[in-house]
Amino acid sequence: MTDSRSITFDGRALTIEDVCAVASRDARAELSRDPTFLARIRRGSDFLERLLREDGVVYGVTTGYGDSCTVVIPPEFVAELPHHLFAYHGVGLGRMLDAEETRAVLAARLQSLAQGVSGVSVELLDQLAAFIEHDVLPRIPAEGSVGASGDLTPLSYVAAALCGEREVLFRGRVQPAAEALAALGRAPLRLRPKEGLAIMNGTAVMTALACLAYERAEYVSRLASRITACNVLASAGNAHHFDEALFAVKPHAGQQRVAARIRADLAIESDKPAARNEQRLQDRYSLRCAPHVVGVLEDALPFFRQLIENELNSANDNPIIDGEREQVLHGGHFYGGHIAFAMDSLKNAVANVADLLDRQLALLVDTRYNHGLPANLSGATGPRAAINHGLKALQISVSAWTAEALKQTMPASVFSRSTECHNQDKVSMGTIAARDCLRVLELTEQVCAAMLVAARQGVALRCAQDDVVPGAALQAFQADLERRVAFVAEDRALDTDLIALLTAIRAREWTLHDHA
Incomplete structure (x- = not known):
């Protein structure tokens, strides 16, 4: 880290230069602790959980993914579904993104989720921010995305690392993500419904690059x-x-x-x-x-x-979870x-x-x-x-x-x-x-x-x-x-x-x- 400057992720607009500064370690990335911002994030995830309790149907939460959206997920398996999403998308090949590119990806994904309409928890944002702060870099293969339905395959490596799976570059060494999390005293994330989609179903890799x-x-x-x-x-x-x-x-x-x-x-x-x-x-x-x-x-x-x-x-994920109006908006x-x-x-x-x-x-x-x-x-x-x-x-x-x-x-x-x-x-x-x-x-x-x-x-x-x-x-x-x-x-x-x-x-x- 060469600069004491910090960039706060609170849903407000960032510039290209902000992302590049985080990517080059010329600036810190900090998740806002502002109560208004945190309340907005929680409203989305709270609304989603209430909707599920009331038997709401939400794509990728109570249904399968993609063409499998007609498949209804039994309630007892809903919690497992996000982990299956990053598991079966572990098919990336090609070179690994370098450290600067990977930091930019993490920053781009955190910025999108910080908009507060993805239905994710504060804990997920905290884990992403911690990866940037401590320079825990998921090993992300560069190839395998067609750039619609987002950067699913490369971002699956981010989702997996947040959950303590696959490999990361940490402290100069490629190691299992679980080891890096243990070294930081952090627990692997357990994804809530929709959080797998929120991480993966977006344009963070292409935008970062x-x-x-x-x-x-x-x-x-x-x-x-x-x-x-x-x-x-x-x-x-x-x-x-x-x-x-x-x-x-x-x-x-x-x-x-x-x-x-x-x-x-x-x-x-x-x-x-x-x-x-x-x-x-x-x-x-x-x-x-x-x-x-x-x-x-x-x-x-x-x-x-x-x-x-x-x-x-x-x-830039799907569906959008509007906690203010209590709407689930399916789009592209x-x-x-x-x-x-x-x-x-x-x-x-x-x-x-x-x-x-x-x-x-x-x-x-x-x-x-x-x-x-x-x-x-x-x-x-x-x-x-x-x-x-x-x-x-x-x-x-x-x-x-x-x-x-x-x-x-x-x-x-x-x-x-x-x-x-x-x-x-x-x-x-x-x-x-x-x-x-x-x-x-x-x-x-x-x-x-x-x-x-x-x-x-x-x-x-x-x-x-x-x-x-x-x-x-x-x-x-x-x-x-x-x-x-x-x-x-x-x-x-x-x-x-x-x-x-x-x-x-x-x-x-x-x-x-x-x-x-």
Whole structure:
């Protein structure tokens, strides 16, 4: 835990940043002890229990699940039903969600249940909050959700862990959930009627992953703007392509912000490159149109935020238990269509940024287009230049990562499958879309790491060759890169540099301001 800040779960709206802060352990999660909030939670569970005593029929409480909703559960088995739900959904495969992703899932589920219309007990919320507080992380397989009827299979691993079953990561070791609970002096939860559905029948996994994807994409947008400025400088490009008056006549706000960032970064302290700029009146699209490409991502982010945060702050299970009006409302709030759309769209916009940077690097390493820089940005001179190949292989890897990112942009949401005896006959695929989006971000961050190596090399070569003095922002950025990455004078393996830069990107170590 790196911050004393706490985030209170009391039914009021949280932001993407709140979830990400809990996920990264930069903030504590606390369940509200406000009497009004706790009374609201209890009203729902009390109403449900009274309804059961009065022989009410409630889906998933006195009936089977899904297509089995026509099966009536004998009263003596009602208490066992929630445990059967997480038992038979223990069919997940694939990689396990990492620690940050798992914390985000727990936070997203707690936030939904804290809305007070899921019919759960305060004890369930307490157990979830304790898992976050003590960093008890259920081992959640990433694959097995179709994103409608919620993230049933992955969330079954949360439900099971709360009840002392399956495995968790706790204190640096994978161990049975029962052991972790015993170490904390907590008893396994015994789920009440509807609580299995409340935990599992929702969009917490896709929403959690969407929060993490959003924050990473926002940083990629800012970093791509800075990298583009470096590449314009290294390429002896035309800074007037980012003129304020030019962008005033096409007023996409995000596009204007990107142009403003690049324009501010290109404020130079020497006009010596001017003669070289005259070689080409207009730079190629990957430089000239960078604000138009990155700007699509920048302009889309506020819309995606709205979709993600609405889902985060919703009750998204079924049925809804309205303790105030004493109603049971059967519906389909577990459907993850909004997250699916946001993630399918976000991965498209991010992959386009990777493609933009890939094209910029292709110009930088090619002597036909880089305005006098050495081939492959090699720093070797004299007779040894013949055996050195600079960033040749790096450009190949960037091309591979970009191609894979672009391949991942096929929308997952159009691959709805009819499942579960045609009860779940139209599903969102939101969790697959979110996982795809994170993969595209991973690949794009790798492209960015490579571009930072190229920026360090290209800017140094241009400044030495043309006696250019960059503006303050790029000077500071270049100095930082020079501390991190040695100049490539002789060929060497760059993987260690790339891993270090990738770590820095994911830790957001560079403060990248708007300049707008």
